[in-house]
Amino acid sequence: MLVTQERRLRDFWYAVMPILELKSGPKPFVLLGEKIVLWLDQNGQPAALQDRCCHRSAQLSRGFVENGCVVCPYHAWEFASSGACVRMPQLAEGRTVPKNYTVPAFKCQERYGYAWVSLGDPLVDIPLIPEAQDSAFRQIDCFNETWNTSSPRVVENELDMAHFAAVHRGTIGNKDVPLPLTYELIDRGPSSLHLCSEISVCAPAQQRKNIRSQQEITTREMNVTWFAPFVIRLNLTYPSGLRHIIINHPTPIDDSHIQVLQFHFRDDTEADTSKAELIAFERKILDEDKYVLESTDPNFPLDKGNEAHMVTDRAGFMFRSKLQQLLSLV
Numbered sequence: 001m002l003v004t005q006e007r008r009l010r011d012f013w014y015a016v017m018p019i020l021e022l023k024s025g026p027k028p029f030v031l032l033g034e035k036i037v038l039w040l041d042q043n044g045q046p047a048a049l050q051d052r053c054c055h056r057s058a059q060l061s062r063g064f065v066e067n068g069c070v071v072c073p074y075h076a077w078e079f080a081s082s083g084a085c086v087r088m089p090q091l092a093e094g095r096t097v098p099k100n101y102t103v104p105a106f107k108c109q110e111r112y113g114y115a116w117v118s119l120g121d122p123l124v125d126i127p128l129i130p131e132a133q134d135s136a137f138r139q140i141d142c143f144n145e146t147w148n149t150s151s152p153r154v155v156e157n158e159l160d161m162a163h164f165a166a167v168h169r170g171t172i173g174n175k176d177v178p179l180p181l182t183y184e185l186i187d188r189g190p191s192s193l194h195l196c197s198e199i200s201v202c203a204p205a206q207q208r209k210n211i212r213s214q215q216e217i218t219t220r221e222m223n224v225t226w227f228a229p230f231v232i233r234l235n236l237t238y239p240s241g242l243r244h245i246i247i248n249h250p251t252p253i254d255d256s257h258i259q260v261l262q263f264h265f266r267d268d269t270e271a272d273t274s275k276a277e278l279i280a281f282e283r284k285i286l287d288e289d290k291y292v293l294e295s296t297d298p299n300f301p302l303d304k305g306n307e308a309h310m311v312t313d314r315a316g317f318m319f320r321s322k323l324q325q326l327l328s329l330v
């Protein structure tokens with residue numbers, strides 16, 4: 001499967017960038033191969049259009065924002081979030097802008113501090129993250145970066161309980177325990193699944209501080225939820241009682257590039273673990289995943305394909321088959 005060939009993938013929501021990035025003007029993004037421009041409208045809400053002016057095809061993202069509209073940098077035509085051209089400075093007095101002077105508009109909304117876009121008609125809502133509304137938790141925005149791989153490879157990696165011992169042997173992986181200690185896979189309907197698993201992990205000094213543990217080898221209870229098509233919620237609990245939720249969202253740029261957006265929720269304080277300390281350690285873990293995932297084939301088989309398999313691939317198979325069913329919906 002190549003993501004840009006699957007038209008059905010347009011019918012989902014994707015986080016594309018932090019809202020904060022839009023405060024300084026319009027920004028470009030490529031979603032599923034489609035060039036889009038995002039900006040903040042007159043109400044401070046994000047808006048998204050095709051990044052191509054209907055006059056002479058200039059990129060609107062190179063323009064600026066005025067009166068809540070994105071203004072083309074070439075001849076300053078102004079476009080509203082509906083995609084309609086609402087002002088042409090060159091228009092003679094008393095004339096109105098022709099109704100067909102429009103740019104395709106896409107659904108766009110703010111959630112969890114990010115702009116989310118759907119290029120089509122969303123089949124499911126943006127995943128609900130209860131901790132975002134819970135004052136016991138703080139949100140930590142960790143990563144926003146481009147990788148050379150495909151979204152489903154990253155999702156499958158998150159559902160792979162056998163990768164820690166090898167991929168993360170330099171940080172949390174316990175190479176002496178290559179299999180998860182427990183493994184329970186739960187079907188949550190057409191667009192979600194849940195995996196509850198305990199794995200044995202190492203806790204280097206920084207991690208011991210971050211998770212309030214004295215032990216060098218500890219157990220990590222992982223509750224991993226997949227939301228179609230490419231959002232992963234990791235709910236981690238440690239013996240100390242600390243709760244740590246990681247939202248990992250590999251947004252599909254094109255067939256072989258993704259934007260990794262990762263934000264966390266924790267029920268501790270900055271005094272317990274500083275944002276800088278947390279990010280420094282998570283950076284190492286993420287780099288370990290990136291190193292391997294950028295070497296995988298971005299063309300992702302939705303069935304068993306011609307790849308070999310093992311017992312811990314069960315969650316990956318459930319993900320593949322649910323995604324295949326969603327993509328074949330007519």
Ligand code: FES
Nearest residue numbers: 053055056072075
């Ligand atoms: S190209 Fe956009 S206004 Fe002319």
Ligand SMILES: [Fe+2]
Nearest residue numbers: 163167168289
């Ligand atoms: Fe990993």
